[in-house]
Amino acid sequence: MRDFRWKDLLFPGFFLVSLALVFFLVPSLWEMFTDPERIVRLVRSWGLYGALGFLGLQVLQVVIFVLPGEVVQVAAGFLFGKWEGFLLSVVGIGLGSCFNFFLARLSGRGFVSSLVGEGELRRFDRFLSSSRGEGALFLLFLIPGIPKDVLCYVAGVGNLPFSLFFLLSMTARLPGIVGSVWLGHALFEQEWLVAGVIGAAAFVLFLLGVLFRDQLHSFLDRVRKRRR
Numbered sequence: 001m002r003d004f005r006w007k008d009l010l011f012p013g014f015f016l017v018s019l020a021l022v023f024f025l026v027p028s029l030w031e032m033f034t035d036p037e038r039i040v041r042l043v044r045s046w047g048l049y050g051a052l053g054f055l056g057l058q059v060l061q062v063v064i065f066v067l068p069g070e071v072v073q074v075a076a077g078f079l080f081g082k083w084e085g086f087l088l089s090v091v092g093i094g095l096g097s098c099f100n101f102f103l104a105r106l107s108g109r110g111f112v113s114s115l116v117g118e119g120e121l122r123r124f125d126r127f128l129s130s131s132r133g134e135g136a137l138f139l140l141f142l143i144p145g146i147p148k149d150v151l152c153y154v155a156g157v158g159n160l161p162f163s164l165f166f167l168l169s170m171t172a173r174l175p176g177i178v179g180s181v182w183l184g185h186a187l188f189e190q191e192w193l194v195a196g197v198i199g200a201a202a203f204v205l206f207l208l209g210v211l212f213r214d215q216l217h218s219f220l221d222r223v224r225k226r227r228r
Contacts, residue, residue: 033067036184039075054079055092062096065149069093070180077184085181093177094170097152101165104156112153124154133160134168141172148173 032038039057046053054076061067072092076085104112113121128137137155140146148169155165179198186194 030067033061034071036071036075036078039072040078043075043079051080051084051088054088055095058089058092059096059099062093062149062152063099065100065147065153069149070176073177073180074184074187077181077186078188079184081188082182082185085184086178089177089181090170090174093173094166096149097166097169098162100149100152101156101162104153109157112157115153116150121154121157124151125158128155128158128160133158134164137165138168138172141169142175144176 032042043050043054043057054072058069058072058076061069061072073085073089076089079085080088109121116124124140137151137160140151141148152165152169155169179201182194183198186192186198
């Protein structure tokens with residue numbers, strides 16, 4: 001029983017203590033991650049280590065899932081351009097997703113339930129455990145407005161192999177990453193029309209994802225039941 005308790009508490013404890021230290025050491029963390037200009041200034045202040053520092057910020061945003069990710073990716077486009085910014089964002093998101101997945105797998109269901117709530121965890125479980133679980137996972141990562149970083153934790157306590165999770169989740173995320181990074185690049189180049197079109201499209205898609213989230217869950221649930 002003692003071994004089980006240590007395994008059950010060690011990783012969540014380390015995770016929560018780490019988050020507390022981050023917020024204590026950087027009291028303006030939320031303000032920074034909601035303001036791309038602050039991220040730009042911070043990364044530029046690191047000089048030659050800016051790209052490495054940006055990777056750390058991107059990983060941190062994925063791990064601390066309450067922080068908005070799109071702002072970081074917009075800053076990537078502003079700082080590094082379309083292609084380098086896209087590559088850095090993909091690598092950072094990939095590393096953060098791996099961390100979330102394996103932290104959840106090592107810590108167990110209780111830890112993830114404490115993060116997302118048992119009801120929400122059960123609902124995602126139903127989707128991912130169905131015969132079309134892979135398709136459901138892809139859709140959930142593709143559609144804007146779905147908390148994708150949280151899904152990494154949820155997938156970690158499921159039966160999906162890591163390789164398949166990583167392939168599906170990262171492929172589905174690519175359009176959103178491209179849009180955010182290219183928006184940042186358009187702002188840097190002062191291409192206001194391009195920035196306006198990308199920003200408006202992103203806002204509409206995000207709003208639709210939020211408004212129709214429950215309908216999407218209901219649709220996936222109906223598909224799951226038909227496949228039984």
